[in-house]
Amino acid sequence: MLLVDGDRRVxxxxxxxxxxxxxxxxxxxxxxxxxEPPPFAEVGLGTTITVTRVTFKTExxxxxxxxxxxxxxxxxxxxxxxxxxxxxxxxxxxITYTITLENGKETARRESGRMVVAQPKDEILAIGTQGSLxxxxxSLGTIVYIANGNAWxxxxxxxxxxxLTTTGDLDGRVFSLSLDGRYLxxxxxxxxxxxALNSLWIVDTLVLGETPRALPVKDxxxxxxxxxxxxxxxxxxxxxxxxPGWKARNDLWQLPLTPGESNIAGRAAxxxxxxxxxxxxxxxxxxxxxxxxxxxxxxxxxxxxxxxLAGRAIPVPNVPAPRRVLKKFAxxxxxxxxxxxxxxxxxxxxxxxxxxxxxxxxxxAVASADPTFEVWALARDATVTxxxxxxxxxxxxxLWSLPDARGESRIAFGVALAPSNSExxxxxxxxxxxxxxxxxxxxxxxxSPDEGLTTMQIAWSPDARQxxxxxxxxxxxxxxxxxxxxQLTANGASAKPQWGK
Numbered sequence: 001m002l003l004v005d006g007d008r009r010v011x012x013x014x015x016x017x018x019x020x021x022x023x024x025x026x027x028x029x030x031x032x033x034x035x036e037p038p039p040f041a042e043v044g045l046g047t048t049i050t051v052t053r054v055t056f057k058t059e060x061x062x063x064x065x066x067x068x069x070x071x072x073x074x075x076x077x078x079x080x081x082x083x084x085x086x087x088x089x090x091x092x093x094x095i096t097y098t099i100t101l102e103n104g105k106e107t108a109r110r111e112s113g114r115m116v117v118a119q120p121k122d123e124i125l126a127i128g129t130q131g132s133l134x135x136x137x138x139s140l141g142t143i144v145y146i147a148n149g150n151a152w153x154x155x156x157x158x159x160x161x162x163x164l165t166t167t168g169d170l171d172g173r174v175f176s177l178s179l180d181g182r183y184l185x186x187x188x189x190x191x192x193x194x195x196a197l198n199s200l201w202i203v204d205t206l207v208l209g210e211t212p213r214a215l216p217v218k219d220x221x222x223x224x225x226x227x228x229x230x231x232x233x234x235x236x237x238x239x240x241x242x243x244p245g246w247k248a249r250n251d252l253w254q255l256p257l258t259p260g261e262s263n264i265a266g267r268a269a270x271x272x273x274x275x276x277x278x279x280x281x282x283x284x285x286x287x288x289x290x291x292x293x294x295x296x297x298x299x300x301x302x303x304x305x306x307x308x309l310a311g312r313a314i315p316v317p318n319v320p321a322p323r324r325v326l327k328k329f330a331x332x333x334x335x336x337x338x339x340x341x342x343x344x345x346x347x348x349x350x351x352x353x354x355x356x357x358x359x360x361x362x363x364x365a366v367a368s369a370d371p372t373f374e375v376w377a378l379a380r381d382a383t384v385t386x387x388x389x390x391x392x393x394x395x396x397x398x399l400w401s402l403p404d405a406r407g408e409s410r411i412a413f414g415v416a417l418a419p420s421n422s423e424x425x426x427x428x429x430x431x432x433x434x435x436x437x438x439x440x441x442x443x444x445x446x447x448s449p450d451e452g453l454t455t456m457q458i459a460w461s462p463d464a465r466q467x468x469x470x471x472x473x474x475x476x477x478x479x480x481x482x483x484x485x486x487q488l489t490a491n492g493a494s495a496k497p498q499w500g501k
Contacts, residue, residue: 002027004051004104006103017042026050034090034102055101058112063126065091067120072148073491076163083401085168088123091116100456114181119192129490135159136477138232141462142181142205145475145497146170151186153205158477158488164203165212171198172496174220175491178229179291181500183207184256196393197221197239202257217255217268221248221284227293231256233271235285237240243337248284249274252296254452269306271296278302279331279367282341290350295380297353298323302364303330304344304355304379326378327385329358330396333367343397347434348409353378354388354398377415377436388436389413393422397456401433404464409434412467414456415441427453431470431480442478443469443482443485459499468497 001011004027007112014446019039022029029035037047043068050380067088077083093287094115101109123173126216143154149168154161178184184205187198199216202225204210215232216222223234233254237246252272276277278285278300285297296307305325332340342356349426360371375389375398389396393416412435414427429443457470468488475488475497 001048002051003048005053008076015043015237018047020050021049030054032056036051046420051100054484055104057099057101058096060096060375062092062094062096062117065093065116065118065120067122068093068115068500069123069125071125071127072493073129074126074148075130075161075489076260077126077367078130079128079132081128084123084125086122086124089121091120092118116292123462129290132490133158133487137459138477139463139465140501142177142500143180143459143468143475143488144177144184144205144500145171146175146220146495147491148493151175151203153184153389154488158486161489162208164205164210165382173198174200174223174234175498176232177205177222177498177500178225179227179500180229183229184227184241185223187220187223188213190218195239197237197371200234215255217253219246219249221246222287222442224287224289225257228287229257229298233287233289233296234386235272235284235287244283245456247282250281250284252287266326268456271309280339283341285330286341286343288344288346288353290380291348292350295350297346297355298455299342299344299355300436301341303328303390304342304357304378305352305354324382326353326380327357327376328364328383330364330461331369332358333369335369338401340394347377348402351380352384352400356394356396356402357387359387360392364395371422373422375411377434386436388430389415389430389439390421392416393419393425395422395456397429397458399458399460401460401464401467402462406465411462412458414453414462417447417452421437423448426454427456428452429456429458431467442483443471449495455495457495457497459497462497468499470495470497 015024018041025431033067034052089332094117096113097109098112145152149170151164153164169188171187172205174187176185178239187200190196196218200215200220201212203212204289217237221237225232236254237248240247251274253268254271255268256266280301286296298305300344305323306325323329344353344355357374357376359368360368360376371394373394374387375392375396377386379389398412400411400414403409410431412431416422416425416431418425430441432439455470459468468475473492475494477486477488
């Protein structure tokens with residue numbers, strides 16, 4: 001007997017095997033069809049041959065992707081008041097199934113693919129913390145910082161703070177305050193569908209209710225506003241699909257700004273052609289304006305130097321600004337998709353650069369995983385290079401203060417509490433004289449590796465009497481005279497403090 005395609009056939013045959021019977025009956029088998037008994041089996045009296053037609057099809061269905069709820073602390077609202085900042089919305093995911101059919105009936109179904117077609121939009125609830133902290137007086141100047149994706153400003157005291165933006169999309173890549181504390185330049189993350197990384201914006205911190213203005217710059221990896229706020233420098237990258245999500249172009253541009261209410265930007269001029277003679281160049285470089293506005297410090301993964309801008313006609317077509325190399329060192333070899341590039345900061349007289357150096361200096365041309373890092377001071381004219389602090393860790397990020405009432409300046413920096421693993425270590429906060437002497441640890445009081453700062457983000461007051469550090473994601477103020485700490489924010493999401501005059 002032969003059972004095939006819904007028919008039942010009773011056969012008389014001289015065939016020996018199942019395959020011969022199928023051939024005799026003109027039964028063609030598909031690649032996935034099943035035969036019982038198998039084609040090579042012998043047939044005998046009473047043998048029943050069953051042919052099962054096996055086909056496959058795909059089916060795609062869309063299912064909701066639930067949103068999640070975020071609770072954030074926000075000092076805009078009174079203490080314990082709850083506000084809906086953003087309504088939640090489900091996303092959607094397209095799930096593809098491969099279905100097995102036997103003789104036209106479904107017998108199996110398996111998931112063969114899934115693609116998110118719409119990202120969910122989280123519900124964001126803000127819990128007010130306004131008034132939960134005692135107001136702390138500030139010596140002088142303007143403090144700006146990022147909290148929950150927005151720029152904030154405070155003056156006079158910690159009780160006098162307000163949001164400068166409300167979009168909640170600052171990516172933190174650029175956050176630069178002019179020396180006088182008036183103008184803030186920042187980047188906003190681009191939409192996921194955009195080919196750009198971000199966009200550059202500027203806001204006047206003095207004008208109540210000022211609307212930020214877009215600048216004609218996209219894809220900014222680094223940028224800093226000049227001390228006189230008449231220009232800014234920036235470097236760009238391009239968006240990529242692989243980690244870390246960008247590739248540096250290693251260019252450098254100067255964009256003129258018109259001070260005043262309009263802040264109309266002029267046309268950017270190229271300072272530095274797209275090239276970087278350094279390892280790991282896909283990550284990019286760091287830059288810092290000298291306080292006199294006449295030079296830029298730069299940092300590669302293996303080099304610190306200076307670019308002199310004074311006396312240079314800008315633009316100079318196709319002529320990059322010359323670099324003066326101040327220090328070369330071995331790049332730090334990381335086992336992941338990130339690159340260590342030191343931060344650079346200036347002395348208030350624009351004569352020295354203070355930075356972190358990867359300290360195994362024997363062979364600066366070879367990458368090394370050696371965990372030795374030191375804080376160095378480098379003279380702008382390359383006449384002096386000096387190590388100021390040893391075994392600091394990679395995230396020391398030294399910062400030079402302006403002169404105090406006696407005309408003296410200090411350097412604040414971090415020291416890893418676990419220097420052999422400084423990438424993940426907490427850090428002590430230390431201040432020292434400009435020559436590296438009189439080191440004082442101001443936080444924490446102990447040397448426990450479980451205490452200390454999880455991120456080195458600090459800012460000096462313009463009179464060098466106070467400084468800010470980010471502690472457990474809030475801003476804290478240290479007063480050098482009283483040696484006391486006071487909490488300034490209560491949102492659990494503060495970062496990138498800057499303090500202008």
